[in-house]
Amino acid sequence: MRKRRGVSPSLLSCAVVLLGCMAVLVLAPLPVQQLHNAVFDQFQRWQPREYTGAPVRIIDLDEASLARLGQWPWPRTRVAELVDKLREAGTAAIVFDVLFAEPDRTSPALLLQDQGLDDALLSQLQALPDHDSQLATALASSNAVLGFGTERRPGANGLPLSRYGLVATEPSPIPFLPQYASAVRALPVLEQAALGSGALTFDPDTDGVVRKVPLLVALGDQARPSLVAEALRVAQRSPLYRVHTGEAGIERIDIGRLQIPTNRRGELWVHFTVPQAVRTIAAWQVLAGQAPAGLQGSIALIGTSAQGLQDLRFSPLGGIIPGVEVHAQALEQILSGEYLQRPGWAPAVEALALLLGGLLVCLLALRVRALPAAGLTLLLIATLNGLAWYAFSVERLLLDLFTPGLGLALLYSVASISHHVASEREQRWVREAFSRYVSPNLVKHLVDNPGQLTLGGHRQVCSFVFTDLTGFTEMMERQTPEAVVSLLNDYLEQVIGIAFRHDGTLDRIVGDAVAIMFSAPLPQADHAQRALSCALEIDRFAQGYVAQLQARGIAFGQTRIGVHSGEVVVGNFGGSTIFDYRALGDPVNTTSRLESLNQYLGTRVCVSAAIARSNPQVPMRAVGKVQLKGKSAAVEVFEPLQAVDDAYDAAHLLLMTGDAGALAAFTALHEQRPADGLVRFHWQRLAAGERGDAFAMTRK
Numbered sequence: 001m002r003k004r005r006g007v008s009p010s011l012l013s014c015a016v017v018l019l020g021c022m023a024v025l026v027l028a029p030l031p032v033q034q035l036h037n038a039v040f041d042q043f044q045r046w047q048p049r050e051y052t053g054a055p056v057r058i059i060d061l062d063e064a065s066l067a068r069l070g071q072w073p074w075p076r077t078r079v080a081e082l083v084d085k086l087r088e089a090g091t092a093a094i095v096f097d098v099l100f101a102e103p104d105r106t107s108p109a110l111l112l113q114d115q116g117l118d119d120a121l122l123s124q125l126q127a128l129p130d131h132d133s134q135l136a137t138a139l140a141s142s143n144a145v146l147g148f149g150t151e152r153r154p155g156a157n158g159l160p161l162s163r164y165g166l167v168a169t170e171p172s173p174i175p176f177l178p179q180y181a182s183a184v185r186a187l188p189v190l191e192q193a194a195l196g197s198g199a200l201t202f203d204p205d206t207d208g209v210v211r212k213v214p215l216l217v218a219l220g221d222q223a224r225p226s227l228v229a230e231a232l233r234v235a236q237r238s239p240l241y242r243v244h245t246g247e248a249g250i251e252r253i254d255i256g257r258l259q260i261p262t263n264r265r266g267e268l269w270v271h272f273t274v275p276q277a278v279r280t281i282a283a284w285q286v287l288a289g290q291a292p293a294g295l296q297g298s299i300a301l302i303g304t305s306a307q308g309l310q311d312l313r314f315s316p317l318g319g320i321i322p323g324v325e326v327h328a329q330a331l332e333q334i335l336s337g338e339y340l341q342r343p344g345w346a347p348a349v350e351a352l353a354l355l356l357g358g359l360l361v362c363l364l365a366l367r368v369r370a371l372p373a374a375g376l377t378l379l380l381i382a383t384l385n386g387l388a389w390y391a392f393s394v395e396r397l398l399l400d401l402f403t404p405g406l407g408l409a410l411l412y413s414v415a416s417i418s419h420h421v422a423s424e425r426e427q428r429w430v431r432e433a434f435s436r437y438v439s440p441n442l443v444k445h446l447v448d449n450p451g452q453l454t455l456g457g458h459r460q461v462c463s464f465v466f467t468d469l470t471g472f473t474e475m476m477e478r479q480t481p482e483a484v485v486s487l488l489n490d491y492l493e494q495v496i497g498i499a500f501r502h503d504g505t506l507d508r509i510v511g512d513a514v515a516i517m518f519s520a521p522l523p524q525a526d527h528a529q530r531a532l533s534c535a536l537e538i539d540r541f542a543q544g545y546v547a548q549l550q551a552r553g554i555a556f557g558q559t560r561i562g563v564h565s566g567e568v569v570v571g572n573f574g575g576s577t578i579f580d581y582r583a584l585g586d587p588v589n590t591t592s593r594l595e596s597l598n599q600y601l602g603t604r605v606c607v608s609a610a611i612a613r614s615n616p617q618v619p620m621r622a623v624g625k626v627q628l629k630g631k632s633a634a635v636e637v638f639e640p641l642q643a644v645d646d647a648y649d650a651a652h653l654l655l656m657t658g659d660a661g662a663l664a665a666f667t668a669l670h671e672q673r674p675a676d677g678l679v680r681f682h683w684q685r686l687a688a689g690e691r692g693d694a695f696a697m698t699r700k
Helices: 007-029 031-044 061-070 077-086 119-126 131-140 190-195 228-237 283-287 323-336 346-367 372-391 402-434 438-447 472-478 481-501 527-551 586-601 609-614 645-655 661-672 677-685
Strands: 056-061 093-096 144-152 165-168 183-184 196-199 212-213 218-219 222-225 238-247 249-256 257-259 267-269 281-283 299-303 312-314 320-322 456-469 505-512 511-517 559-573 580-585 605-608 620-626 635-640 694-696
Touching: 007 031, 007 346, 007 402, 031 283, 031 372, 056 323, 056 661, 061 131, 061 283, 061 605, 077 093, 077 131, 077 190, 077 283, 093 228, 093 257, 119 481, 131 190, 144 190, 144 228, 196 222, 196 228, 212 323, 222 228, 228 249, 228 299, 228 323, 257 323, 267 323, 281 283, 281 694, 299 323, 320 323, 346 372, 346 402, 402 481, 456 527, 456 580, 456 586, 472 481, 472 620, 481 505, 481 511, 505 580, 511 527, 511 586, 527 559, 527 605, 559 586, 559 609, 586 605, 586 635, 586 677, 605 609, 609 635, 620 645, 620 677, 645 661, 645 677, 661 677
Parallel strands: 056 281, 056 299, 093 144, 093 299, 144 196, 165 238, 559 605, 620 694
Antiparallel strands: 144 183, 212 267, 218 222, 238 249, 249 257, 312 320, 456 511, 456 559, 505 511, 559 580, 605 635, 620 635
16 A cells, blocks of 8 residues: 655645745734834833933923923923023033924013003013013023924925034935924024924834834935934034935934944934933922032933823833933933844844744654654744843844744644644554454464455354444544554554454454454354453453543543344455455444444443343343334344342333333432433433333434
């Protein structure tokens, strides 16, 4: 018997799934990007940046400041006072994370309009100092940076002023930068007084979490710095930016003495710290002259944590933080020289890990036993994730090897299922091969009587034992194919050994089912006794075998057995190509039906009257006259026992004679023996209104 050869379906399925996983990883659709971000966020939660006390402070327009000094917006005169206080404290730069796009409505000229004053008085009042001009004066005497907003639609009020030069290598960085169509600028009088103007914008990812801060943005065909970049430039008194661009995008941006690695879009990955109270000073404290030490030489960021002003952002660490803190943490990170980087080669490394790991996992799943293969696959996935964690915790590199690990898990599952299917197919082939094996006594008979090695048969009275396992399909699903085959081979070997010890002939093996015949090829006068003795020994062995496996935590089905005698045609069948020595006739089918009958009766062994009459020494209890599926005549069926069951026999006598007391008798027996399957069967019949000991089976 030869197996067909060709392309392995398991290999083909592995190749298809591996290519699919590679395509998804390389194309990086939104779910994959979100998975990358989730991995990087978890890394930050496990190891947030250690706060090192960089010279960056947040001047917080907090709830307490608003409660003491009034709601925002404050008069520009008060903002000018805040600027003067910070300048006097020796700050390196004063950076506004707020937008002054409209004139101060508390200025006298605006406040007194439409008040009905006479022209002379109105003229005198309008001559009072303008609040925006007072703020401009304060800005001009300090190192101030204002913010501007960005819009993706055209319009707004033109490009912000630039007080710097920008030197860029080829190719131009503009196409790689975050793109905006226009800007919302600060008032011209304020913008001209400040030393710098930076974009307030940073775009959160699709889940609303801010992970990156741009250093430059594109406004049309012009590059403009972000608030963070301008804060660094002004603090260092630097006159220009240097942008290093490669074919894949922006690689680095230099601001003064600082060389800042970025992603291809000129963005900085922010490595967040847990909240730090020392980072923040309430604005009212500065105005009251109660600011703690630490402002000298620092970059002071003026922003708000007040909920009503709605400048709150989601952090990778899982909380909500003010937008000004994102700028502050980015500045701290740059000044301390600690950078998170996702190198341009990171996607290639992740794809290579998936490719090489996928090939290894497929090889393991298809060539190694299930448990070691699963263990090695888990070890490989754990190793990849360990390397990614090492890259983050030691080198500050953002590599996502968790996503390739999911691909490897999927590959292993597909390969294992494919291998399981192939193993089942192999087992079917093995079972077909086993069905061609013959018993030793048959071999001996044919060697001694070579003349009988011809096609045809003759009539002979024989006895048959059929066995089958319950729950074999479920056992195949719960355990690996290798484990099932090993258990089944051990079980079949012992069952067949019992048959051979009783001089039975192996008729056939069909999966987990065994058919044994007696009195063929050599007549045996005591074939009925041999058959029953063989069946009872198989029953004892099977119960012990199941108990042993259960003690080891392995589930194995119970063995059902049917025994019957009758006249059959015995001989060689199958044509001239192959000899198949077996018995054909109704007794063979009856034996099979008796074996199946056990599952409905709750018994393990069912025998016919022919077997029962030939074994008077074996205690038995009558089941009844059963019309088996496909049979027109009823068969008397018995269950062999270890000892006589008088109580059952008395109840069965009432049942057999149609006595109305049968129901009460079986009800009492059922209450005494709830686990007795045959008692339960008759009790249910009688409770359903049936009478007598004759019944028909409508199923096999």
